Amino acid sequence: MAHNLDIRESRPDDSAAIESLYPEAFPDENLLPLVRDLLNDAVVAISLVGTIDTRIVGHAIFTKCGVIGYRCNAALLGPLAVAPAWQRQGIGSAIVRAGLRRLRAANVNQIYVLGDPAYYGRLGFVKECSVEPPFPLPAEWAGAWQSQILGDTRTPCAGRLSVPPQWLRPALWAP
Numbered sequence: 001m002a003h004n005l006d007i008r009e010s011r012p013d014d015s016a017a018i019e020s021l022y023p024e025a026f027p028d029e030n031l032l033p034l035v036r037d038l039l040n041d042a043v044v045a046i047s048l049v050g051t052i053d054t055r056i057v058g059h060a061i062f063t064k065c066g067v068i069g070y071r072c073n074a075a076l077l078g079p080l081a082v083a084p085a086w087q088r089q090g091i092g093s094a095i096v097r098a099g100l101r102r103l104r105a106a107n108v109n110q111i112y113v114l115g116d117p118a119y120y121g122r123l124g125f126v127k128e129c130s131v132e133p134p135f136p137l138p139a140e141w142a143g144a145w146q147s148q149i150l151g152d153t154r155t156p157c158a159g160r161l162s163v164p165p166q167w168l169r170p171a172l173w174a175p
């Protein structure tokens, strides 16, 4: 990486910069209500920003979740955004890896994500077949539901991911 990326947990005074990042990264999708609702609540396990020369160039949220019927510490990754001028330079991957390290240290052992397998597969995610997302996905998105086990999970979970209300919006789970 040619740039000097620093990754840290977000702070309340980062909110303006985080809010300007999302419409840039997702011009066709308004994720701000979700991002605001998550950051205003203790459901967030970790919110990380990537900065270059103190400017926020990337952000990711990991939300605390469970699997219905199991005692497990799970998290859902999303959203993840990198400013267009800084994309494809390893920043998104570095933020995700930093989040995974922190979650592992916090005894979170299962991470779920809905996203492009070509991207998340490079970060260790594989297609999830036992734990269902909160809403049924369209057939063409089946491969986009992925997970990663951190550490040593001896009892695999099966069932449905239990997410906080911020994620219980069907539009977040449909094209």
Ligand SMILES: CC(C)(COP(=O)(O)OP(=O)(O)OC[C@H]1O[C@@H](n2cnc3c(N)ncnc32)[C@H](O)[C@@H]1OP(=O)(O)O)[C@@H](O)C(=O)NCCC(=O)NCCS
Residues within 6 Å of the ligand: 025, 026, 080, 081, 082, 083, 086, 087, 088, 089, 090, 091, 092, 093, 094, 114, 115, 116, 118, 119
């Ligand atoms: C998707 C996103 C978070 C990736 O972050 P990034 O910092 O650009 O990605 P990285 O530099 O870590 O990795 C890029 C690599 O992943 C690959 N890749 C695979 N699928 C990709 C995708 N959908 N978007 C970007 N890169 C992708 C690229 O080919 C690239 O590899 P290369 O450099 O060898 O060509 C960022 O591009 C972004 O914010 N995009 C707009 C918002 C978005 O689509 N978010 C979706 C998250 S599910």
